[in-house]
Amino acid sequence: xxxxxxxxxxxxxxxxxxxxxxxxxxxxxxxxxxxxxxxxxxxxxxxxxxxxxxxxxxxxxxxxxxxxxxxxxxxxxxxxxxxxxxxxxxxxxxxxxxxxxxxxxxxxxxxxxxxxxxxxxxxxxxxxxxxxxxxxxxxxxxxxxxxxxxxxxxxxxxxxxxxxxxxxxxxxxxxxxxxxxxxxxxxxxxxxxxxxxxxxxxxxxxxxxxxxxxxxxxxxxxxxxxxxxxxxxxxxxxxxxxxxxxxxxxxxxxxxxxxxxxxxxxxxxxxxxxxxxxxxxxxxxxxxxxxxxxxxxxxxxxxxxxxxxxxxxxxxxxxxxxxxxxxxxxxxxxxxxxxxxxxxxxxxxxxxxxxxxxxxxxxx
Numbered sequence: 284x285x286x287x288x289x290x291x292x293x294x295x296x297x298x299x300x301x302x303x304x305x306x307x308x309x310x311x312x313x314x315x316x317x318x319x320x321x322x323x324x325x326x327x328x329x330x331x332x333x334x335x336x337x338x339x340x341x342x343x344x345x346x347x348x349x350x351x352x353x354x355x356x357x358x359x360x361x362x363x364x365x366x367x368x369x370x371x372x373x374x375x376x377x378x379x380x381x382x383x384x385x386x387x388x389x390x391x392x393x394x395x396x397x398x399x400x401x402x403x404x405x406x407x408x409x410x411x412x413x414x415x416x417x418x419x420x421x422x423x424x425x426x427x428x429x430x431x432x433x434x435x436x437x438x439x440x441x442x443x444x445x446x447x448x449x450x451x452x453x454x455x456x457x458x459x460x461x462x463x464x465x466x467x468x469x470x471x472x473x474x475x476x477x478x479x480x481x482x483x484x485x486x487x488x489x490x491x492x493x494x495x496x497x498x499x500x501x502x503x504x505x506x507x508x509x510x511x512x513x514x515x516x517x518x519x520x521x522x523x524x525x526x527x528x529x530x531x532x533x534x535x536x537x538x539x540x541x542x543x544x545x546x547x548x549x550x551x552x553x554x555x556x557x558x559x560x561x562x563x564x565x566x567x568x569x570x571x572x573x574x575x576x577x578x579x580x581x582x583x584x585x586x587x588x589x590x591x592x593x594x595x596x597x598x599x600x601x602x603x604x605x606x607x608x609x610x611x612x613x614x615x616x617x618x619x620x621x622x623x624x625x626x627x628x629x630x631x632x633x634x635x636x637x638x639x640x641x642x643x644x645x646x647x
Contacts, residue, residue, distance in 0.1 A: 324603055327377040327384035328357040334587035334636075335387030341589035341640040342385070342596040348644050351600065351608050356381065362401075371405075378410060385599055387592060404447060407440045413467065414474050415440045415550060419537075419557035422620045425630055432560050434540040437478060438550025439471040445547045463499040463546070468506035475544035476514045476521075487511070489523040490545035490553065503546055530556060562630060585635040588627040590616060593643065615646035 328343075330336040336359070346353055358374035361367050378384045406412070415438040421427055442462045449459035475487050489507040493500040504523055511521035524532070526549045532539065533556050545553065581587055593616050600609035619625055625642040626632025634642070 323352045323354050324383070325354045325356055325381050326599070327374065327381050328355040329360055329374055329384065329386045330357070331387040332361055333582045337583075337585065337587050337636050338589040338592035339385070339387040341636060342592055344640055345593065345612055345643060345647075346596070349608055349611065349647060351605065353600075362403075375406065375409060378406075383599065383602065385596055401445075401447070404445050411441065413439065413441050414471060415554075416478065417550075417554045417557060419561050421561045422617065425562050425620060425623070425626075427560065427562055429537050429560060432537050434537065434557070435478065435482075435484065435542045436550060436554050436557055437471065437475040437542060437544040438554065439467060439544075439546050440550075441547075442467055443547035461496070461499050463502050465502060465506050468503045469510055472507045472510040472544060473513075475542055476510065476517075476519060479519050479542045480514070480517055484519070484541045486520040486522070486541040488529075488540060488543045489521070490526050490529050490543055490549050491523060492526050492549075494525060500546065507544065526553075529553065533557070533560065585637055586628050587636050588629050589636055589640060590620060611647060612643070615643045618646050619643050 328339060330339040343355065356377050358370055358377060360371045360374050407415075415436075417436040417438070419432055419434050419436065421430060421432040442464060444459070444461050446460060446462040448462065449457060451457050472489070478484070479487050489504055491500040491504045493504045507523065508521070514521070526545070529543075529549075530552070533553070537560055543553065594613060597609040597613040597616075600606070600612070619639065619642045620630075623632075625634045625639055627634050627636065627639055
């Protein structure tokens with residue numbers, strides 16, 4: 284009954300290396316007591332702010348077309364004001380209950396001191412979503428400055444500068460605490476090496492600023508080096524690079540990078556550089572788009588690129604063990620992007636979000 288989904292068995296897979304949460308070492312959701320009734324998975328859907336509702340609508344439309352066994356629990360949480368705090372709490376309960384979720388764009392976080400805390404950070408900390416994995420891979424049909432870009436950013440997601448611990452010690456003097464722990468540095472380092480090992484990657488690079496922050500980043504770097512010793516026999520190369528040099532090297536010679544592991548703030552910055560290298564935030568993805576922008580300037584205009592969101596959704600399907608459906612959707616998405624006949628504005632075209640979505644459906 285999965286219309287056209289089984290054709291994925293004969294369709295060539297576009298990506299030679301499948302980087303999924305399964306191959307990264309996570310157990311299948313079915314082994315973690317997910318919410319599943321009658322063969323249908325219940326998934327928490329949080330569109331987010333900005334163009335979130337538009338790009339997640341694309342996912343829902345495609346899933347409906349292929350008859351994917353997914354039932355959504357949707358929570359339209361917004362970070363524009365603190366009024367949605369109760370809805371955010373309900374969304375968190377839904378995620379804890381269902382054990383799997385799909386998130387669109389980031390929640391808007393106010394800059395003013397009177398604004399509420401970042402719900403993006405709160406979600407990662409409360410659910411201990413400690414690893415953000417961003418795949419930066421160029422598309423053959425979309426020309427960019429560099430060809431054959433293919434690297435992975437592994438970002439520690441729960442501490443560092445994002446600890447949210449700051450105070451005014453004296454009028455005009457603010458102290459912001461960067462918290463680094465050996466336990467979490469080791470956990471994310473092992474995650475990066477395991478990811479490299481299970482996905483055929485050859486090198487892991489630790490990104491840091493230990494030359495200046497000798498204790499905080501020094502702890503992260505030294506822990507990484509100690510973990511690297513445990514993986515010597517695997518043949519994976521381990522090296523490190525200072526974050527400001529990394530930014531320059533990414534723009535100049537991105538091919539030298541394979542897997543990169545780093546603390547929280549550096550990951551936020553490097554992820555945006557990576558997105559720019561492969562075409563913009565619409566073409567980078569995981570369970571949420573890897574480049575986190577609300578894109579409020581094009582909200583409601585039907586101009587957003589849903590590629591990243593759709594590919595995020597296919598990775599979620601693989602996490603649930605629905606590989607054939609995921610491969611079918613991913614292949615159709617890459618086919619549309621590679622042919623170049625239908626492109627959104629950020630890719631140099633004029634197609635709307637709806638037209639891009641329909642083009643993918645026609646390939647299914």
